[in-house]
Amino acid sequence: MRFIIRDDPAAVGEYVGNYIARRINEFKPTAERKFVLGLPTGSSPIPTYKVLIRLVKEGKLSFKDVVTFNMDEYVGLPIDHKESYHTFMFEQLFSHIDIPPSQVNILDGTKKDLIAECEEYEQKIKDAGGIELFLAGIGEDGHVAFNEPGSSLASRTRIKTLAYDTILANSRFFDNDLSSVPRMALTVGVATVLEAREVVVVVTGQRKSLALRRAIEEGVNHLTTLSALQLHQHSLIVADEDATAELRVKTVKYFKSIERVQDEVEASHRELRANGNGSPNGKITSSME
């Protein structure tokens, strides 16, 4: 696991945005070989999306040959509802970038047969060649996507009942009316996320610090679904200083100290590859993972 610490959410967004852009550009996607990107909603990824938009507008990045899969969507909420994840993604990202609408995939919580919708979604991901990079955020209880505490770490895309905490937290978006908050959501499973070839997680704010500690410093536990990331071969967590508040000084110091080494390894590997000597699969591995 790689763990990068930046000063504040904006700096985190800058890092992650540039990281994703570099991954897409190095992948050199074409119409036949598209880059498949998994995307989250929520407040954590917004700074990242802002950077991606800026890079597209500056002409340094294009989503023409990028396919996206979103993590989750509420059940029963119309697509054009102001709180739907369709709306969120459109307003925060899709309307500002050059992605063809046909390459955007979001679970449809208005379908009658929700189970079929989930199965089709898994199939669609497979057909697209699997997810190259899954970007994620986490909840205060360490959930990734809507895989709330207690979710199976082997779970796939499915219907999920929301935890009472989540319903309470979300009610602020629904005029504080608990009864109008959706009770269920469709979400990719923990295993779906882990199957991505790379997972990048954005964690910002002190409220996420306990969850981050449990995910990084403690064992794999279904009560903190993010901790399953420890089993992933190629994962990256980017946090701001606030989110590290509950970590041990030793942990923070360690990851800060190896960041420079990691950068050097990556840079030299890029150089090698540019000269045609690097590992052909484009993946950079190092002892830090």
Added chain:
Amino acid sequence: MNPRALRLALPANHVVLAGLLALEDGSLVRRDLWFDKEKGLIVDAQKTFYELGQRPSTTIDLSDDIVSPGFLDIQINGAYGFDFSIFPQDDANAGKEYDSGLRMVASRIVETGVTSATLLGWHAEGPFLHHAKRGAHMPGYLLDAPDGFETFETIYGASALKHQTELGNKGVNGVAHARRSPPFVRMITVAPEIAGVIPAIEELFKRGVVCSIGHSIASSDTSLKAVQSGARLITHLFNAMPQLHHRDPSIIGLLGASPILANQKTNPDNNNNKPKSQFTYGDNTKKAQETNSEFASEAFSDVTTPPQTPIIHPVTRGAVPPFNRTLSNASIKGKFTPSVAAPPPIKLFKKPYYGIIVDGCHSHAHSVRVSTSLLLISIFAVEALGDLVGIYRTSSRMYSYYRRFNPTFSAMPMLDPHLEDGLHDWRDNRRLIKEGVKLYIEGTDTLAGSVVTLDICVRNFVQFTGCTLGEALKCVTYNPAACLGIENRKGTLRAGADADLVILDSDGYIKGTWVGGEEVWSTAK
């Protein structure tokens, strides 16, 4: 969302304007606006993207410029040398001439951000106005309405007052549709204290005609009654009405009306503000009572303040619904819903909108700010004395009304940002002196109107009140549209609305104007 927006979506014709959008709540948000330039409509971008799976071919990047709905000027009497109030009745080609005059104004006024190329209906100012506050209206033409609504029908023509749908027929192209529509009066400025006016307001309200209070000396109670009967607007606030008096704040006082008190029946004793006291305080009082015998209140006299003040009885407490948080929150949003314990409200009270001339001369900057701070929410509409709520065609009766009752007294033909200061010929062999935005009748100090354009008003409004540009834009777009009940089509950037747009820089200067999805004016040209 309006289903039309989706049905008409043909993405090949779609254009994206990327800039800061001036939204209905007065905020400026960085977002893209998608519109269909063929149909001249704003489309629902999100639906087009997800459901049709298409995105527009053209993107115009405005960087930090603002995209506002086109301005609605709800009170205009003419511009660029053309006077809406004069109809050359005896000329055989009069109709044609008049029509081309309207078109000329509509095509030129876009430089001020006003996109009312679709004329929305007449705003009839008069003749049911009070003599004492007639302003520039000829005394001989002012009328009572002894038969209430029937008198209104006689004057304006029954067809002009027939029940109105939102914007008439379902025309796609705004202009064409306006031309097809029968002539109608969309707004009437009335003085509610004139006999027969209040019952007429109720009927007009039902028919969708907006009644505006103005040129009036109505007492607080009469003003309130007018609003309870359906009046929705105040015409040029502060002008042609009694000045604010704390004991009888009259029309201006409506801005401070409490939705709780205003929803109950007014105390019958309170309906007439005649002093009940037997004391007399000398000539001053007598004079005031004589002049305005029917509507006596010292607040009615701008010049002298008689020592006798009106007697206002306390409001009966029993009828006041209990005050609670919910109630006050609800009223702030303008959606008053009584709590369960409250007695059934008599009539829903909605604070009226008001127009105000933000030229710094018809209303001092301080007064403008006072008026805005009186309100918990910004429901004001800025008006430049001038607007294109006029229509293309109208019956001869309408013309004769205008000839007869609103004769040649508007200075509005002078509304032309390019007109130089100095003496200008007017009518009846009289001349006007233009000094900046002010117009005086030659040889007098009588203000004959304002030639301030709406874009200047917007910038003034920001300076005078310290509000944001977005909030000021709301006052010339969404607010007037909502007041007229056409906010689905005009004054908004919501899907399905007409793509009448104004592009402004961050200081509020107009850089371009689009009508029906087509760029009609630009500083670049």
